[in-house]
Amino acid sequence: MNSVSDEFDKYLNSKIGKKNKNLDILHNFFEKNQLKTLRERSVSIVGTNGKTSCSFFLNELLRKNNVATCMFTSPHLVKVNERIKINNNDISDKELSFYLDQLIKFEEENNIEFAYFEVIFLIACLHFIQLDLDIFIVEAGIGGMYDTTSFINADTVCITNVGFDHTELLGNTLDEIFIQKINISENPKQIIFGEYDLYKRHEDYIHNNFEIDEAAIFFNDHQALSTSSIDYEMINFSTSLQVLGAISYLLDAKNETNNYSLDDFKKVPGRFEIVSTEPLKIIDGAHNVESLNALLSFCSSNSEIKGFDIYIGMKKDKNTIEFIKRIAEEKFLNIFLIEDNSFFAQENKKVFEDFLNSNDISFSTRTIKDFNLSKNPSILTGSLYLVGEYKKEYT
Structure with a gap:
C-alpha cells in the first residue's frame, strides 16, 4: 500500500509538462481573510536575473532578525x-504531501487540472498560512502580469532588473518586459x-498606473556597501537590504542594515558556486x-578566463545563439557541449554546433561526469537544471 508521500509523488509527476493556465481561478482556492494575509505579508520578487539571490539574501536577513x-x-x-x-x-x-486532498478536491469541483508550478506554489501559500508566519518571500516564475504567483497581489514588490529573456511571452522591448514584470x-x-536607472526610466509609468507615494519607492544604492565580493552578488544583496528596510514597519526587528556585510552570508546554491579549488571549478545556472x-565577471575575478574550460548545456526556448x-x-581554453538528454x-x-562550425570555432562533446573528473579549471553553465543534475550526482 502506498504512503501519502508516494501518492503525492505520483500526483506531482503527473503534472510535469502541463501549462500554468488556471490563474483566473486560483484565488478561489483561499478564503478572503487568507488572501488578505497573503497580500499584506508577501514580498513578490520579479526581474530577469537575481530573483533567487535576492530572495535568498532577504530570507537570511529576516532570519537574523528572528522573523519567521x-x-x-x-x-x-x-x-x-x-x-x-x-x-x-x-x-x-x-x-x-499534507495538502494533497485539498488540491484534488479543488480540481474536481472546478473541472480543472493544476500544472506542476501551480501545485507547488499553492502548497507554499497554504503552508505559510497554516503556520501563521511573518513574511512570505515569493519569487515569480516567468514575467509578472500572467505569472501564477500574481494572484496574491502583494503589497510589496521588488523588481531586480530587466533584460531580454522569454521575449516570446513578455515582449520584444525592455519597456514591454518591464510592464509585464x-x-x-x-x-x-x-x-x-x-x-x-530602472526606476528613473519608468518613473512616469509607475506614478500614472499605481497609487503609490514617492516615499514608498526604494532603490538600490549598492556602492554604499563595504564588501570584498563580486559586484553582481553585492547588487542583489544590497537590493535585499532595501527590501528589509521597506518592510521593517511589519516587523518587530531592528533595521540596522549598515551592520550587514555580504561576506558574512552563505553563497546562493547554484550561483557562482565554487565546487572545487584545486583545480578551480565553478557551477552557475546562467541562462x-x-x-x-x-x-x-565572477570567474575573471578568481582567475584568467583564458585558463578555463567551459561546459555548456541550455534548456529549450532560451536565446541560445546570443548565449554562445x-x-x-x-x-576559453576549450568549449565543451554537454551531450544531449543530460537534463530536463x-x-x-x-x-x-551549427553556430560554432559556421564561425570556425573548435569544440567537442562532453558529459557532466567529464566536468567532474576534469583536472583543468572549468565552468559548468547554461541552465539551473544542468547544475542540478551535477549536484545530484557529485555533491
Missing part, C-alpha cells in the same frame, strides 16, 4: 522540497528597484547573456 519566514523559489536543484523553505529549512515530505501586483503599496556576464556568441567572444528539457546541442 516562508520562501518560495524555483526551480529546485536536487529535490522539489527546496522550493519551499520554512525558516531556512526545506519543507518535509510529510508537509509537502511590474504588474505582478495590481496595486502595490511599495516598490523596491534593484537599479536606480541568458546578462547572467552570463555576471558569471564571467557571448561565450565565443572570450578566449535540454536544447539539442546541434543548435550550438
Whole structure:
C-alpha cells in the first residue's frame, strides 16, 4: 500500500509538462481573510536575473532578525522540497504531501487540472498560512502580469532588473518586459528597484498606473556597501537590504542594515558556486547573456578566463545563439557541449554546433561526469537544471 508521500509523488509527476493556465481561478482556492494575509505579508520578487539571490539574501536577513519566514523559489536543484523553505529549512515530505486532498478536491469541483508550478506554489501559500508566519518571500516564475504567483497581489514588490529573456511571452522591448514584470501586483503599496536607472526610466509609468507615494519607492544604492565580493552578488544583496528596510514597519526587528556585510552570508546554491579549488571549478545556472556576464565577471575575478574550460548545456526556448556568441567572444581554453538528454528539457546541442562550425570555432562533446573528473579549471553553465543534475550526482 502506498504512503501519502508516494501518492503525492505520483500526483506531482503527473503534472510535469502541463501549462500554468488556471490563474483566473486560483484565488478561489483561499478564503478572503487568507488572501488578505497573503497580500499584506508577501514580498513578490520579479526581474530577469537575481530573483533567487535576492530572495535568498532577504530570507537570511529576516532570519537574523528572528522573523519567521516562508520562501518560495524555483526551480529546485536536487529535490522539489527546496522550493519551499520554512525558516531556512526545506519543507518535509510529510508537509509537502499534507495538502494533497485539498488540491484534488479543488480540481474536481472546478473541472480543472493544476500544472506542476501551480501545485507547488499553492502548497507554499497554504503552508505559510497554516503556520501563521511573518513574511512570505515569493519569487515569480516567468514575467509578472500572467505569472501564477500574481494572484496574491502583494503589497510589496521588488523588481531586480530587466533584460531580454522569454521575449516570446513578455515582449520584444525592455519597456514591454518591464510592464509585464511590474504588474505582478495590481496595486502595490511599495516598490523596491534593484537599479536606480530602472526606476528613473519608468518613473512616469509607475506614478500614472499605481497609487503609490514617492516615499514608498526604494532603490538600490549598492556602492554604499563595504564588501570584498563580486559586484553582481553585492547588487542583489544590497537590493535585499532595501527590501528589509521597506518592510521593517511589519516587523518587530531592528533595521540596522549598515551592520550587514555580504561576506558574512552563505553563497546562493547554484550561483557562482565554487565546487572545487584545486583545480578551480565553478557551477552557475546562467541562462541568458546578462547572467552570463555576471558569471564571467565572477570567474575573471578568481582567475584568467583564458585558463578555463567551459561546459555548456541550455534548456529549450532560451536565446541560445546570443548565449554562445557571448561565450565565443572570450578566449576559453576549450568549449565543451554537454551531450544531449543530460537534463530536463535540454536544447539539442546541434543548435550550438551549427553556430560554432559556421564561425570556425573548435569544440567537442562532453558529459557532466567529464566536468567532474576534469583536472583543468572549468565552468559548468547554461541552465539551473544542468547544475542540478551535477549536484545530484557529485555533491
